[in-house]
Amino acid sequence: MSNPLLDTSGLPNFDAIKPQHALPALQELIAAHRQKLADILAQPDAHDCASLITPMEEMSHELSRVWSPIGHLQSVLDDPAWRDAYNESLPLLTEHGTELSQNNELQKAYSQVSDNLPADADPALRALIEQELRDFRLAGVALPEAQKTRYRELAQEIAAIQATFEQNIQDATDHWHYQTVAGDAVTGLPASVRQRASADAKSNNVEGWWFKLDYPTYHAVMTHGENRELRETFYRAWSTRASDQAADLQWDNSEIIERIMSLRHEIAEIVGFDNYAAYSLATKMAGSANEVTEFLTELADKSRQTAKIELEQLTTFTGRSLQPWDFSFYMEKLKQDRFATSDEELKLYFPFATVKQGIFGVAEQLYGISVVENTNVSTWHENVKYFEISNANNELVGSFYTDLFARNGKRGGAWMDECVVRKDIAGTDTRPVGYLVCNFPPPDESGASFLTHTDVVTLFHEFGHMLHHLLTRITYPSISGINGVPWDAVELPSQFMENFAWCYDVLEKCSAHQDSGKSMPREVFDNLQASRNFGEALAMLRQIELALFDFRLHANYDPEKGANALPILNAVRAEVALIRHPDFNRLPHSFSHIFAGGYAAGYYSYKWAEVLAADAFAAFEETSIFDRATATRFREEILEIGGSRDFMDAYIAFRGRKPTLDALLRQSGIGKAA
Ligand SMILES: [Zn+2]
Structure with a gap:
């Protein structure tokens, strides 16, 4: 057969x-x-x-x-x-x-x-x-045979061990549960989370509630759980996943981190770099390790004062010293208090089906394309859907699958991946196809799934990657779509799209209240908008903490001393972070972006590209968010070009100048509060 x-x-x-x-x-x-x-x-x-x-x-x-x-x-x-x-x-x-x-x-x-x-x-x-x-x-093509062989061995082991790292996190997450009969455990939690925990208790033949560690549950507990012990339990479970501090040690990633770092350092040295950070930069927009560190340090310096004010306001509001498992919870309370906006109330405005149509509408308005579902396609799960994108002249541009709801055994997080890459050479024309995967709350008994505004932003983000992959005009697959694009520019189209999830004209179309069916009223949006900046400087420092940790880990690796992940993390935290974490915190052990994914010595890319994204979106704000001429320029100079030209040149062709930090700082409200 x-x-x-x-x-x-x-x-x-x-x-x-x-x-x-x-x-x-x-x-x-x-x-x-x-x-x-x-x-x-x-x-x-x-x-x-x-x-x-x-x-x-x-x-x-x-x-x-x-x-x-x-x-x-x-x-x-x-x-x-x-x-x-x-x-x-x-x-x-x-x-x-x-x-x-080779x-x-x-x-x-x-x-x-x-x-x-x-x-x-x-x-x-x-x-x-x-x-x-x-x-x-x-890849060391010019090296002597013995070194080439060693390179091949290293590449093999790196690929395999990175996969194990990711699988350990998935297994550690899937095998964790917390069961309780204490009635106050669920106080404050959204009904959908309580229902799932209660149903899972029944299917496990126990009383009370059975909580899993999937992201929607974790996020709900940290943001809404009134029970502080429950929050602490979840914080501990989440921040010790796949580590030596977890309850179950069989998925401990400690040794794997050491091994990955040692292998990466060796492979970088073989092909002539001082360390893996330098090797990683060979394919990126950023020119040198110094440029990256200076960029991150400048952003941190500019954000620190505002972050301190945010933290002070939060502490004053709560009247107590805060533990890491308190921040999301009280941040949410403060937002409700100050901006009369609450995650759970906002959620009622965002039934998934309406959000989806709203997002497609944005792409249609910007680029004159249309998105239509096709149900005659074979998929891997009953929740999977398939959509086709066509140009204004009805010509098929590309298509994509969506698999959007959390379930056991599915890798956590949200991502876009290539199924088929665009190719049009030697007379055969193949249109691109992608996968859009998220872990939104599974549909409830009535079949509806309601998204938080953060989920809505995530969907815009991943759809931005999808448009980058699908709208390409480059017909050589190895530089088409996201291929050949420097890694620190890849997050530009995605973070650019996030901005639309903060525009009233867009959210109006993405929303339909659960009870009234009406879209979001202007005053609800205004409150959401006003709350946008609160906590942004703290969040900025958090991202910079991760980015600096990743970069220094790879740049300062010393084979004599090993990875030193925790000491490096602690040093970075002492320098950048305002929020202290307990000693049992094992962030590196589940940091799959850098240990399993493509962000090794490249996590800074998010911030790097966010500067570009904010600056690019400002071009729309200067005209109008749906300005066709600006959108066409963005499509032609950025979205369509794949890896076919120098990215900075392309950006300048779109914007007329190099990017600056201003738009991102303004957008994040940094400097304003100070
Ligand atoms: Zn992304």
Whole structure:
């Protein structure tokens, strides 16, 4: 029987794809690609675009199409067989990737094409080749064989151990529960959370409430739980996940952190960098470690005074000294008191279905596209939906799946991932497809799910990534959509979109009150808007704390001394943070962005790109938020270009100048309160 993963003629056939297809599909495809590559390199004539770039792009596109469902399904399905299949297949993918980027013959072929490019060659093609040549260097193509071999071993182990890091967090989270019969445990909690906890107690044949550690529950307890002990219990459980301080030690990530850091340092040194931070910057907008640290320090300095005032106001309001498990709770109380706005009341305005239509409406208004659901598509779960985006002339641009509600076994957080990357070379035109995944509260008994305003912002964020992936005009897959975009610019389109979730004209269309069906009244919005800045400076310091920790961890690594994650974190906290954390706090152990994801020595990217996003949005504020000319310029200069040009040049083409910190500081109300 044929392997459904290898059928790349249309969308993945999720009904037919099973874990046992993963490894054989990958083996077969990689073997075929090796043969094809050998044939390409054996050609007697000099290489040109048609003989080299086109087939190489075709192969990498095909491989990513086959791999995409494997990576995706293991993160959204509660199925150990998928995880095994993923873990078993990942080494093949890593090995093949390194083999390609260390192939001297292949590198020479790219150089040859580069040398022979005519002066008027497509700039996108030129950018692609430059990027490939850079990646050959970064994989140590020119090194002696022994070092290349060591590089390959390291790359293998890094990929595998990062996956284990993430899986440990997921298992630690999924296996935790807290059961209680104490009536006051649920005081203040939203009805949906109480209902879920009560239903879970019943299905576990116990009395009272059975709480899980999924993000919606954790967030609700920290924000609304009147019971301080319950908040402390959740804080402890959350901040010690997968650590030596957790109740269950079988998912402890301590050793894994040490190993990851040591492997990363070694791989960076092999290819000629002092440390992994320097290696990470080789592919980013930021020019040097100094530039990153100075950027973060400047932001911290500018935010500190306002943050101190915020903290003082909060302490005065509560009249007590605050523990880390008190902040969200009292922040919420203070917002209710001062701005007459409450998370739970706002939530009644945001039924998921209305929010979704509102978001699609924003994209339609900005870019003249339309988003329509298609129900005739195979998916992996009953809650999954599929949408198609078309241009004004009805031409299909791309499409995406949504999988938005929390469930056991699904990786936490929210993200956008590629299913199919845009490709239009050698006469075949493939439209891009993406996955949009969130962990919103699951629909209640009536089938409705209500989102907090924070959830609404998250959905705008991920949809921003999706538009970046789908609206690309670049047709070479390796630099199309988000590919080839420097990592510290990738969060620009997403954080840019968040701004629309703070505009009345937009929220009016995203809202329909649970009881009246009416959209959000102006005065409710005004209160929300007024509350936006409160706590922003503290939140800014928190992000800078994470970013500096990540960067110093990688920049200062010393093989003699080990990772030193906790001492470095404590030093950064002493320097930047205003909120003290208890000694048992183990933030690094569940910091998957940097230990499992692509943000290693790159977490600063969020702040870096947020500066760009705020500055870009200011261009809309200077005209109007739906100004077509500005939107078209943003689409053409930023969203569509993928990795085809220098990002700062592109930004200047959109904005007419370099970005400044001003818009972000203004937007965050920093300096105002002082
Ligand atoms: Zn993002």
